[in-house]
Amino acid sequence: MAYLELENLTKHFRRRTGLFTPPEIVKAVDHVDLSINEGEIIGLVGESGCGKSTLSRLIMQLLMPTEGSVVLQGKRLADLTPEEIRKRRRDFQMIFQDPYASLNPRMTIFSTIAEAVLTRHPDLGKDWDKLTAQVSLLMEQVGLDSRYIRKYPHEFSGGQRQRIAIARALATEPKLIIADEPVSALDVSIQSQILNLLRHLQRDLNLTMIFITHDLSVVRYIADRIAVMEKGKIVELGESESVFKNPQSPCAQVLLNAIPKIQF
Amino acid sequence: MPLLEVRNLKTYFHTREGVVRAVDGVSFDVEKGETVGIVGESGSGKSVTCYSLLQLIPRPPGRIEGGQAMFDGKNLLKLSEEEMRKIRGHKIGMIFQDPMTSLNPYMKISSQLIEPLQLHKGMGKTEALERAVAELDAVGIPDAKSRIDSYPHEFSGGMRQRVMIAMAMISRPEIIIADEPTTALDVTIQKQVLDLIKTRQEDLGTAVIFITHDLAVVSEVCDRVNVMYAGRFVECAPVEAIFTEPRHPYTQALQKSIPALQEKGEDLYTIPGLPPDLTKPIGGCAFAPRCEFAVENCAHGWQPKLVETGPNHWVQHCRGCVTV
Numbered sequence: 299m300a301y302l303e304l305e306n307l308t309k310h311f312r313r314r315t316g317l318f319t320p321p322e323i324v325k326a327v328d329h330v331d332l333s334i335n336e337g338e339i340i341g342l343v344g345e346s347g348c349g350k351s352t353l354s355r356l357i358m359q360l361l362m363p364t365e366g367s368v369v370l371q372g373k374r375l376a377d378l379t380p381e382e383i384r385k386r387r388r389d390f391q392m393i394f395q396d397p398y399a400s401l402n403p404r405m406t407i408f409s410t411i412a413e414a415v416l417t418r419h420p421d422l423g424k425d426w427d428k429l430t431a432q433v434s435l436l437m438e439q440v441g442l443d444s445r446y447i448r449k450y451p452h453e454f455s456g457g458q459r460q461r462i463a464i465a466r467a468l469a470t471e472p473k474l475i476i477a478d479e480p481v482s483a484l485d486v487s488i489q490s491q492i493l494n495l496l497r498h499l500q501r502d503l504n505l506t507m508i509f510i511t512h513d514l515s516v517v518r519y520i521a522d523r524i525a526v527m528e529k530g531k532i533v534e535l536g537e538s539e540s541v542f543k544n545p546q547s548p549c550a551q552v553l554l555n556a557i558p559k560i561q562f
Numbered sequence: 563m564p565l566l567e568v569r570n571l572k573t574y575f576h577t578r579e580g581v582v583r584a585v586d587g588v589s590f591d592v593e594k595g596e597t598v599g600i601v602g603e604s605g606s607g608k609s610v611t612c613y614s615l616l617q618l619i620p621r622p623p624g625r626i627e628g629g630q631a632m633f634d635g636k637n638l639l640k641l642s643e644e645e646m647r648k649i650r651g652h653k654i655g656m657i658f659q660d661p662m663t664s665l666n667p668y669m670k671i672s673s674q675l676i677e678p679l680q681l682h683k684g685m686g687k688t689e690a691l692e693r694a695v696a697e698l699d700a701v702g703i704p705d706a707k708s709r710i711d712s713y714p715h716e717f718s719g720g721m722r723q724r725v726m727i728a729m730a731m732i733s734r735p736e737i738i739i740a741d742e743p744t745t746a747l748d749v750t751i752q753k754q755v756l757d758l759i760k761t762r763q764e765d766l767g768t769a770v771i772f773i774t775h776d777l778a779v780v781s782e783v784c785d786r787v788n789v790m791y792a793g794r795f796v797e798c799a800p801v802e803a804i805f806t807e808p809r810h811p812y813t814q815a816l817q818k819s820i821p822a823l824q825e826k827g828e829d830l831y832t833i834p835g836l837p838p839d840l841t842k843p844i845g846g847c848a849f850a851p852r853c854e855f856a857v858e859n860c861a862h863g864w865q866p867k868l869v870e871t872g873p874n875h876w877v878q879h880c881r882g883c884v885t886v
């Protein structure tokens with residue numbers, strides 16, 4: 299049985315075009331079927347605006363689908379009670395494309411990450427030292443100095459905030475992570491560190507992941523399979539090496555040809 | 563004379579934990595029509611350097627402690643808020659790293675785009691709107707005409723980033739500061755945007771300060787590159803020299819970490835250790851504690867000077883590794 303199954307998943311937005319003209323329908327996600335195995339990393343690529351973030355939001359239940367459903371371990375998410383959804387929340391985490399908007403500006407890094415740790419280990423609420431140690435460990439895993447533990451999001455650089463968001467997502471010890479451009483704001487050394495970390499989590503904890511990125515060299519390195527999306531539909535799906543070596547869809551070919559290369 | 567001449571810029575943050583020396587004595591020139599890259603470690607001070615030039619540092623806790631930035635015969639760091647407003651978004655445009663913090667979520671994209679044109683260029687609404695549609699079109703927003711009245715949340719991440727780029731370019735500034743302008747763009751749109759910037763440079767002589775982590779993009783668009791580490795520039799050179807003869811060990815380590823150049827399945831190379839604590843004075847080369855070539859000498863003395871080791875190729879003079 300697949301770990302995560304998307305069945306005919308569809309999301310249409312209505313867009314006002316003027317006072318007297320009928321609204322236009324944007325087919326952000328359009329009849330997507332996809333099945334993902336436990337412990338697999340799927341790379342999701344496609345042109346800007348093709349529906350990648352909308353698809354992630356649907357899986358995360360942050361948006362209601364127009365049609366179709368998300369099935370996690372055989373259970374239709376729409377059929378779960380809000381109580382059950384909340385319980386499962388910690389099992390699937392999202393790293394958002396826009397980290398600053400997803401961090402609470404009034405919470406220190408400690409509070410932000412500790413809150414996430416406590417959803418998995420409520421007992422640590424009584425053991426402050428252990429909780430602090432766990433938060434520090436998570437910070438170090440993403441290359442942040444644990445000295446910064448009492449700082450607020452605005453005191454960090456763009457890439458540092460991105461790593462806070464990654465640490466928060468890992469803090470709940472999720473089984474599924476949807477990562478929307480998680481490393482594009484990071485310098486190459488930190489990028490590599492995060493990619494190593496995610497791969498180790500996959501290997502050691504059988505983590506399942508959907509990895510959205512526009513950086514095809516990163517996706518080639520990390521993903522087992524690559525899904526290419528175009529105008530709301532998945533137009534190509536295959537082993538990552540074979541998509542790279544022998545792309546079938548025009549969309550994948552265009553993307554591969556446009557990869558910038560070091561000139562010298 | 564260069565269009566912009568930055569000398570010994572120092573920007574510190576005075577926080578509860580001490581003084582964060584985010585930018586600590588940075589100097590560089592930007593010539594007309596030129597693209598100057600700033601690359602370096604996350605948290606090394608790239609964004610703060612650029613914000614300082616436009617007086618966008620939150621004060622307090624931030625403070626410009628010293629240096630000057632000459633543009634148009636004026637020191638940008640000393641301008642009054644009123645004088646600065648005439649330059650910001652008009653003569654110097656900025657593309658911010660985080661689109662959602664600089665786009666107003668409650669304002670239509672059209673209004674955000676035409677505001678500077680009406681304000682600075684005295685354009686009428688119709689003319690400004692036409693220019694705005696053309697500009698969105700140029701950055702690759704499909705159906706720009708019908709989409710211009712959307713709100714930011716109705717756009718995808720990459721589309722918002724393109725709105726920012728259009729906003730920075732719409733008033734035809736003399737300098738564009740682009741802080742990670744293409745991180746959310748797929749490669750084809752990225753190429754379109756980079757080509758557009760290049761065309762503007764050729765047509766109007768616009769200069770660009772380009773911050774990015776994507777070294778392939780750096781190699782494609784930059785004329786000169788400044789490599790930043792812990793608030794300082796450790797190497798400044800013409801772009802080709804940065805890639806063919808990197809001198810400073812940090813520049814070399816950075817290139818070794820590019821994921822694209824490594825085999826699948828192996829652990830990727832990363833630079834060991836963490837960047838230094840910016841609240842403590844750093845003696846000698848800031849990279850020394852993480853440097854595989856470091857010798858005892860590296861960690862001595864105050865901030866090493868940059869020395870010229872090749873035509874226009876400047877490297878921080880660490881006694882341990884750079885033998886001149």
Ligand SMILES: Nc1ncnc2c1ncn2[C@@H]1O[C@H](COP(=O)(O)OP(=O)(O)OP(=O)(O)O)[C@@H](O)[C@H]1O
Pocket residue numbers: 452453454455456457458483485575577582584602603604605606607608609610611620623624659840
């Ligand atoms: N308001 C602030 N208060 C305290 N420290 C700050 C503040 N803003 C930035 N800093 C610190 O200044 C340093 C430089 O930040 P800056 O945003 O310039 O980094 P950057 O080089 O742009 O990094 P990135 O590549 O991650 O965007 C960082 O270490 C950051 O923690």
Ligand SMILES: Nc1ncnc2c1ncn2[C@@H]1O[C@H](COP(=O)(O)OP(=O)(O)OP(=O)(O)O)[C@@H](O)[C@H]1O
Pocket residue numbers: 311312313324325326344345346347348349350351352353395715716717718719720721746748
């Ligand atoms: N709330 C909304 N209202 C109307 N249209 C929307 C809304 N959210 C997204 N869209 C539209 O749906 C389409 C898909 O957007 P989505 O954010 O999923 O793209 P994406 O693949 O993540 O792109 P990017 O790589 O640029 O982040 C876009 O055309 C976008 O304008």
Ligand SMILES: [Mg+2]
Pocket residue numbers: 350351352395478718719720
């Ligand atoms: Mg997106």
Ligand SMILES: [Mg+2]
Pocket residue numbers: 455456457608609610659741
């Ligand atoms: Mg930055």
